[in-house]
Structures are given as structure tokens and as C-alpha cells.
Amino acid sequence: MAVYTDISEVELGALLKEYDVGELLSYKGIAEGTENSNYLLHTSRAAFILTLYEQRVERSDLPFFLGLMEHLAQHGVNCPLPVRRNDGAVVSEIAGRPAALITFLEGMWLRKPAPQHCREVGRAMAGMHLAARGFEPTRANALTVGDWRPLWEKAKPRANEVEEELEAEVEADLADLAQGWPADLPTGVIHADLFPDNVFFLGDRVSGIIDFYFACNDLLAYDIATCLNAWCFEKDGSYNLTKGTALLEGYQSVRPLDAAEIKALPLLARGSALRFMLTRLYDWLTVSDGALVNKRDPMEYVRRLRFHRQISSPSEYGIGLK
Ligand SMILES: Nc1ncnc2c1ncn2[C@@H]1O[C@H](COP(=O)(O)OP(=O)(O)O)[C@@H](O)[C@H]1O
Numbered sequence: 001m002a003v004y005t006d007i008s009e010v011e012l013g014a015l016l017k018e019y020d021v022g023e024l025l026s027y028k029g030i031a032e033g034t035e036n037s038n039y040l041l042h043t044s045r046a047a048f049i050l051t052l053y054e055q056r057v058e059r060s061d062l063p064f065f066l067g068l069m070e071h072l073a074q075h076g077v078n079c080p081l082p083v084r085r086n087d088g089a090v091v092s093e094i095a096g097r098p099a100a101l102i103t104f105l106e107g108m109w110l111r112k113p114a115p116q117h118c119r120e121v122g123r124a125m126a127g128m129h130l131a132a133r134g135f136e137p138t139r140a141n142a143l144t145v146g147d148w149r150p151l152w153e154k155a156k157p158r159a160n161e162v163e164e165e166l167e168a169e170v171e172a173d174l175a176d177l178a179q180g181w182p183a184d185l186p187t188g189v190i191h192a193d194l195f196p197d198n199v200f201f202l203g204d205r206v207s208g209i210i211d212f213y214f215a216c217n218d219l220l221a222y223d224i225a226t227c228l229n230a231w232c233f234e235k236d237g238s239y240n241l242t243k244g245t246a247l248l249e250g251y252q253s254v255r256p257l258d259a260a261e262i263k264a265l266p267l268l269a270r271g272s273a274l275r276f277m278l279t280r281l282y283d284w285l286t287v288s289d290g291a292l293v294n295k296r297d298p299m300e301y302v303r304r305l306r307f308h309r310q311i312s313s314p315s316e317y318g319i320g321l322k
């Protein structure tokens with residue numbers, strides 16, 4: 001569930017007086033999501049999402065995330081537009097939490113994406129990368145190569161409870177990635193969590209991208225690597241080359257990759273798999289059931305790591321070297 005903080009009708013009514021959005025007709029908590037509390041609101045004007053930021057989003061990062069959404073929405077990306085208050089601010093406070101009202105996007109996320117959806121998401125991601133050029137604020141990635149070791153040290157003592165020999169496996173990954181991580185690839189603003197649950201579709205078309213709360217400045221190709229992991233593996237852990245090819249073709253139809261980016265893909269995919277494995281492992285081992293985070297299975301990403309370790313060429317992901 002993802003309603004961690006309850007709000008009353010009285011509190012919400014008072015909050016909405018700070019906005020020019022009409023009268024509150026109804027509201028309900030949304031069960032989906034991981035980190036924040038989300039409410040769906042209907043007013044006499046439209047539908048909105050009210051997000052209450054819980055422990056894992058730094059208040060100081062909100063101007064970056066909300067400013068980015070505003071910039072992208074104004075540059076042709078289908079993403080929520082933060083609604084400004086009557087005093088011009090975008091961040092409010094309710095029930096002791098920072099909060100923002102954002103526009104509601106139509107569409108549904110896909111439980112079983114097919115190759116044509118992977119192509120679409122590749123295209124949408126490249127469009128987002130291009131649209132974010134010109135967004136001036138910056139935010140460093142708080143979960144990149146140098147941050148993995150400290151996270152691992154916290155999870156390591158109990159890692160073998162999840163999988164025998166995991167400790168040794170991850171130590172080898174960390175060493176390889178620290179040594180080989182590319183520094184000179186094209187950078188820009190990336191979404192950094194573009195999983196299927198963050199992309200809405202209407203029919204076969206992307207209707208919206210949500211959840212920009214990991215967005216940051218980093219290697220553009222790292223975002224692609226994250227998508228390959230999140231969209232192109234099957235439930236049994238196998239890589240679907242047709243989906244990977246479609247995703248990479250879709251991306252390149254909007255923003256062609258340069259040779260160095262293509263060459264780096266296997267390492268970036270391995271790094272991205274390690275990043276999600278580590279956050280999942282940490283939560284798996286430390287977060288008690290019923291606490292304020294939805295836990296996800298780290299083993300799904302241990303299996304992806306094993307796949308990436310044995311890759312010898314980017315063509316195995318569905319893209320040829322230039
Ligand atoms: N702008 C939006 N339009 C429609 N639904 C949304 C919007 N933002 C969030 N949601 C709904 O809320 C859920 C959780 O949102 P999300 O941002 O992914 O939360 P979290 O950051 O906690 O993972 C989504 O799966 C979706 O159902």
C-alpha cells in the first residue's frame with residue numbers, strides 16, 4: 001500500500017483553498033506506489049493527484065523534481081504538471097508532510113509490456129532526454145557507482161541469508177564497476193527509475209511518464225540501461241532480445257547513440273542492475289513488514305546481474321557497434 005499518512009476532509013478542504021482548482025468533490029488514497037502517499041482528488045474543475053512526500057524524499061530536492069516536471073510538461077513531454085498555489089509556490093504542507101498537487105494523467109501501466117511498448121518507451125525516454133536540455137537546475141545522482149559500496153556494507157553481513165555466495169558475487173561486481181565505470185559519455189537529466197509502473201499507456205501509445213523522484217544529472221545511456229533491466233527481462237529471468245532491440249531502436253529513432261555509449265551498455269546495465277539489487281536487498285533485510293516502504297525482491301536483480309556478467313558484446317542486447 002502507499003498511503004502512509006492519512007488526511008482528513010477538513011485538512012484537504014483547507015489546503016485546496018490555497019489553489020485555484022475549484023471545490024473538492026471526492027478524494028481517495030491510491031494503493032500503488034512505493035515511497036510516498038498519493039491521493040486521487042476530484043474537484044469541480046478536474047482530477048488531480050496530491051502527493052505527500054514521506055521519509056525518503058529530501059525536502060531540499062523538491063524544487064528540482066517539481067521544476068523538472070514543469071519544464072518537461074512545457075516542452076512536450078506527457079508528464080504531470082505541478083499546480084501552482086495562489087501565492088505562486090508549488091510545495092505545500094499537510095499533515096506535517098511536504099506535499100504537491102499535480103495534474104492527473106490518463107492511462108494505465110502495463111503488467112506485461114510487449115516489444116511495441118518497449119519501442120514506445122525507448123522513444124519516449126529519448127524525447128524526455130532531449131526535452132530536459134535547457135533545464136538549468138542540477139541534482140547529482142545519489143545512487144551512482146560511488147554510493148553502492150556504502151549501501152553494500154550495510155547489507156553485506158546478512159546478504160548470504162538471501163542467496164548463498166551473494167557476498168562474493170557482489171564484491172566482484174563492485175570492484176569491476178568501480179574500475180571500469182565510464183566518465184566521458186554524454187550526460188543530461190535522467191529519470192533514473194523508468195520502470196513499467198512509471199509509464200502510462202493508452203492503447204499502444206505512451207500517455208504519460210510519472211514519478212520523477214529519483215531524477216538527476218547522469219549519463220544518458222545509464223537511463224537506457226535501467227530500462228533494459230526493467231522492461232526486457234521475462235519472469236523466468238531470461239533476456240528478451242526482441243524487446244531489447246525494439247527499445248534501443250525506439251530510443252535511437254529520436255536520439256542516436258554514439259559508439260562509446262553503445263560499447264558501455266553492458267557495464268552500465270550491470271551497474272544499474274547492481275543499484276536496484278542493492279536498494280532492494282537493503283530494504284529486504286532492514287525494513288520490517290508493515291513499515292513505510294513496499295519491499296521488492298532482490299533476487300530478480302541478482303539474476304539480471306548474472307546475465308550481464310557473461311555478456312561479451314552489446315549486440316547481445318540488440319544493438320550493433322558502430
Ligand atoms: N499524475 C498522475 N496521474 C495519474 N495517476 C498518478 C499520477 N501520479 C501518481 N499516480 C498514481 O499513483 C501511483 C503511485 O505514484 P508514484 O509516483 O509511482 O509513487 P511512489 O513515488 O510512491 O512510487 C501510480 O502508480 C499511479 O497509480
Ligand SMILES: N[C@@H](CCOP(=O)(O)O)C(=O)O
Binds near residue numbers: 197198211
Ligand atoms: N523501481 C524500484 C523501486 C522504486 O519504486 P517506484 O514505485 O518509486 O517506481 C525497484 O523496482 O526496485
